[in-house]
Amino acid sequence: MSADKMSMQSPHDAKPGLDDAEWARRRRANVRLGLLFGGIALLIFLASLWKYRPL
């Protein structure tokens, strides 16, 4: 089946969205929260190594 027959590829909806400032604010909040949880994962990894470090 050719790609153009797949109606999933139809970003046609040019609806009015939220304003740009609101989306920019959301994007910043998303990145901050992502970094927080990434940092927590890294800390747990380092703590699991540190706990059993060679003496």
Place this chain on the structure above:
Amino acid sequence: MIFAALMPAATGFANWMIPLMIGAPDMALPRLNNWGFWLLPPAAILLTLPFSLALLGIGDGAIATGWTFYAPLSVQGGMGVDFAILAVHILGISSIMGSINIIVTIFNMRAPGMTMMKLPLFCWGWLITAFLLIATLPVLAGAVTMLLTDRHFGTHFFDAAGGGDPILFQHLFWFFGHPEVYILLLPVWGLVPHVLSTFSRKPTYGYKAQVYSYWAIAGLGVIVWAHHMFTSGMSVGGQIYFMYVTMAISFPLAVLFFCWIASVWRGSLTFETPMLFALGFLVLFGWGGLTGLALSDAAADPQYHNAYFLVAHFHYAFYPSAVMGAMAAVYYWLPKWTGHMLNETLGKWHFWVAVIGFNITFIPQFFVGLAGMPRRIPDYPLMFAEWNMISSIGAFILGASHLIFVYNVVCNIRGGKKAEARAWEGAEGLEWTVPSPAPYHTFETPPEIK
């Protein structure tokens, strides 16, 4: 199977469905998503490469430790272990990226008015799964890093001759490994109520009770890991503790079961393919749960643990949940993905052939396990031969059932009856308010949730 198939499959469902279910245009961090996905192929190649290289006469073959990497076998193993360690690191990073994305999406991207206690249960199941992944995967990463340094950099974390302790590896592995069970099962436990309520044509029973049960199971799930190690040797106090907290999981799980049964009770039931898979999950997973209760008894566990009884239990827990649950999800959401209704006749054939094949495969393993057939040993006494033959026949039937599934999905993608926005009569939720197939970036103007 667990790292490279079940986990990525569940993440795929989350990526596709969570934005649609919470009224968001997309996942919160799409580039992170992209990274998470494209890390999977190199990891899969790394996992399988030693096997392929051995066929060409290079190296000493694939990882020979099983998925648990138990030391000291893994410390002494060939280069396949190194490939697997790197693959697990990459798969872990991919899963953590997916988890971060899911948490951020659910916290920050919900439509106005969608409070946490209005969140669809599938999203709740995945949110808690994401927390479990972030809490436990780094510990597995730490364990396999120590394994790598033991193998190549002269450390002795798991080497008794150097003052280390091989049992430490088991503790670190199962600190990840037992929550991993819930990581694989919670998304399905979140999905099943949607399917049950759709085909019963009534709201799911006990929404709050189900959410609190997810949390209780996840909380208990991270403090029960050493029940996998009753046969490794443990103090009596340790055995008693791990036995009772493991048994305690059956309480919130029973709450979930009764909620699911109450959800279909006196409903206007119809038995389309997704409903069959959801009900099949309910019945078969019940067996998996009950046999788990038997295994949690520290006194009885040595009889069951290193025998085929455990293999049968494991598959009764995982196949109905992770595979039949995933099938219920695919059949349920396929019209939303492709815009076509699936072939119900083929779907029903798939279900019944799979259920019959599954039971023929794994029921005999309870029998031979209780009779003393050990697991992880490639040969067995002649007295077990007949049941093993029956089990093998069942495995071929089970495998063949999935060919029907593949054929059905291919047919569905290529054509079929057009699906309406609300593909199933009793379906509720934001994902059923958008056209089938759902366009990209669906809710750029967020819907109002009353």
